[in-house]
Amino acid sequence: NYSPSRMSFNYGGGKTGRVPVGIGPRRLRIVVTGGAGFVGSHLVDKLIGRGDEVIVIDNFFTGRKENLVHLFSNPRFELIRHDVVEPILLEVDQIYHLACPASPVHYKYNPVKTIKTNVMGTLNMLGLAKRVGARFLLTSTSEVYGDPLEHPQKETYWGNVNPIGERSCYDEGKRTAETLAMDYHRGAGVEVRIARIFNTYGPRMCLDDGRVVSNFVAQTIRKHPMTVYGDGKQTRSFQYVSDLVDGLVALMENDHVGPFNLGNPGEFTMLELAEVVKEVIDPSATIEFKPNTADDPHKRKPDISKAKELLNWEPKISLRDGLPRMVSDFRNRILNEDEGKGL
Ligand code: NAD
Ligand code: UDP
Ligand code: UDP
Numbered sequence: 001n002y003s004p005s006r007m008s009f010n011y012g013g014g015k016t017g018r019v020p021v022g023i024g025p026r027r028l029r030i031v032v033t034g035g036a037g038f039v040g041s042h043l044v045d046k047l048i049g050r051g052d053e054v055i056v057i058d059n060f061f062t063g064r065k066e067n068l069v070h071l072f073s074n075p076r077f078e079l080i081r082h083d084v085v086e087p088i089l090l091e092v093d094q095i096y097h098l099a100c101p102a103s104p105v106h107y108k109y110n111p112v113k114t115i116k117t118n119v120m121g122t123l124n125m126l127g128l129a130k131r132v133g134a135r136f137l138l139t140s141t142s143e144v145y146g147d148p149l150e151h152p153q154k155e156t157y158w159g160n161v162n163p164i165g166e167r168s169c170y171d172e173g174k175r176t177a178e179t180l181a182m183d184y185h186r187g188a189g190v191e192v193r194i195a196r197i198f199n200t201y202g203p204r205m206c207l208d209d210g211r212v213v214s215n216f217v218a219q220t221i222r223k224h225p226m227t228v229y230g231d232g233k234q235t236r237s238f239q240y241v242s243d244l245v246d247g248l249v250a251l252m253e254n255d256h257v258g259p260f261n262l263g264n265p266g267e268f269t270m271l272e273l274a275e276v277v278k279e280v281i282d283p284s285a286t287i288e289f290k291p292n293t294a295d296d297p298h299k300r301k302p303d304i305s306k307a308k309e310l311l312n313w314e315p316k317i318s319l320r321d322g323l324p325r326m327v328s329d330f331r332n333r334i335l336n337e338d339e340g341k342g343l
Contacts, residue, residue, distance in 0.1 A: 027076070029053045029091070031134075033084050033125060034098030036063025038205045039139070039197075042241050043096060043248060044068065048077055055090065059083040062101050067204050084121030085113075090128065094252060095136045097125045100174075102141075104167065104293065105210030111169035118173030119180070126184040129192075137193040137252050138181045140259065142300055143171045144196060152267075152301040155196065155259050165295045178259065185257060193251045198263025198302045201322065202241030203329035207337070212270060213238060216277045217323070217330050220285045230292030232271040235299040239264035240322035243315035250311045263302035264315040273319075280323050 030047055034040045035056030040063065047054050048071060055078045056068065071077040082088055084099045100117050101107040107114045122138065129136035145153045146161030161171045184190040201213035208218070216226045239262070247262040268276070271287075278285040307313050317325075 027052050028093045029055070030094045030096065031055045031057060031090060031092045031125075031128075032096045032098060033057045033121070034063065034100060034139075035096075036060060036065060036067055036079070037098065038067075038102070038202070039200060039241060039244060040096075040098045041067035041204055042202065043098070043245050044071065044077075046245050046249060048074060052076070054078070055080060055092065057082045057084060057088065057099065059099070062103070062106050062206060062209070064206075084124055085116050087124050088128065091132055092128075092134050095125055095129050095134050096139070096248065096252065097122060097136060098139045100139075100170075103206070103209035103211045103214075104170075106206075107170040108166055111166075114169040115173045118170070118177045122177040122180050126180055126190060126192075129190050130184060130188045135191040135193065135252065136181065136184075137195065137248065138177055139248070140174045140178050140194055140196045141170070142196055142198040142261070142263065142302065143167065143297075144175050144178065145297075145300070146171060147295065147297040148300065151299055152265065152303040153261065154303040155261055155306055162295050166293070167295050182257075192257055193254075194258040194260070195248055195251055195262050196259050196302075197244060198239055198261065198300065199236045200239045200241055200244045200263075201326065203326045204241075205326070207330065207333055212236070212273065213323075213326075214330075216274060217281065217326060218334065220277055220281045221327070221331055221334050223282075225286045225288040226274045226277065227290045228270050228274060228287050229290050230270075230296065232274070232287075232289070233269050234292075234296060235267050235269050235301065236273075237263050237265055237267050237301045238273070238319050238322070239315055240317035240325070243317055247307065247311070247313045247315075250313045251307075254311050256310050260307045260311065261302040261304050262307060262313075263304065264317075264319075265302055265304055266319055267299075267301040268319065276319055276323065280320060281327055 036058035145159040150157045181192040185192045205214040
């Protein structure tokens with residue numbers, strides 16, 4: 001009984017839904033868990049920009065109020081400090097479920113908490129979706145493919161994941177979250193959507209979250225060498241954040257459950273990425289080699305034919321066009337940090 005039409009007041013089984021005020025097109029009320037984080041805050045900007053009401057739930061583990069401060073005076077915006085591992089009661093039309101640390105450094109910091117966030121957090125949000133008849137979108141990850149034996153990866157590939165390794169809390173946590181979403185869909189009729197997101201970059205990434213793009217850009221601005229792990233020949237495909245946000249909204253508004261790969265198929269080795277950073281940010285930048293981390297996937301590249309065909313979505317911004325767009329945000333924050341330290 002969800003209707004994407006904003007004219008419809010028929011939602012949530014009737015009993016728990018909000019009473020519509022006035023006549024005419026109705027705003028959607030949307031929860032974004034993890035909305036104070038990197039991707040979440042850009043998504044919130046888009047939803048507020050198109051006129052919806054947005055409630056962010058975040059425990060500020062890796063998210064920051066600074067990412068949302070420009071919305072604090074907007075009456076259509078609310079921010080709740082809450083951990084999704086605990087239940088919560090709200091009346092909403094849609095749930096974008098992003099809450100979960102995404103960088104390896106953060107998700108390995110407390111692996112048990114990462115699993116609880118993925119499993120109990122997702123369970124609570126699906127329970128909420130079931131109770132109020134809301135549509136639920138899970139932000140899963142390309143990590144469900146593990147160290148893939150199929151290249152590029154299609155959604156039909158089941159993956160090659162180590163269940164007992166250092167990355168398992170995240171990889172297996174997200175795989176379980178996908179399972180939960182499908183079981184609520186099949187068993188309780190919850191309208192779910194599953195996105196498998198590939199490496200994404202842009203303004204508002206944490207400066208020191210250990211991800212390769214944020215590391216290389218911050219290191220170059222600080223005039224430090226870029227740290228290339230292993231031999232630097234491993235590959236990733238990098239997507240600019242606005243392309244991802246467009247894909248998430250297209251998925252939520254469409255009729256297909258998924259899973260859908262959302263990523264930019266442009267594939268780069270870490271050495272090639274370092275060259276691009278050098279080219280677009282500072283030609284004098286240098287690199288240094290460091291040992292790689294355990295279970296690092298050797299290659300990753302999305303096959304996005306399914307999203308192209310069914311969601312009419314594809315990324316628009318290449319790495320060379322996207323990287324310069326995050327530089328001024330990184331420069332400003334690094335400058336503020338240095339001033340704070342009295343440098
Ligand atoms: P992020 O770390 O910037 O944001 C995650 C947000 O979730 C933060 O604001 C954090 O405080 C919040 N959070 C974490 N645990 C929570 C909890 N228990 N309760 C409430 N809030 C909690 O990461 P991001 O890059 O914005 O990623 C957002 C989502 O997208 C994540 O689910 C991530 O797994 C997924 N994803 C991201 C990428 C990427 O490259 N950025 C790739 C694949 C998947
Ligand atoms: N839940 C929640 N908010 C709600 C409805 C449910 O946080 O509005 C939580 C609930 O506390 C439970 C989980 O979601 O831990 C799953 O709920 P469901 O009703 O599916 O299962 P049950 O409560 O029967 O275990
Ligand atoms: N990486 C690197 N230098 C860094 C950080 C990461 O060479 O300073 C490599 C890492 O070994 C991996 C790739 O970059 O092969 C992507 O790592 P990231 O943590 O950004 O994302 P993920 O491993 O989750 O794809």
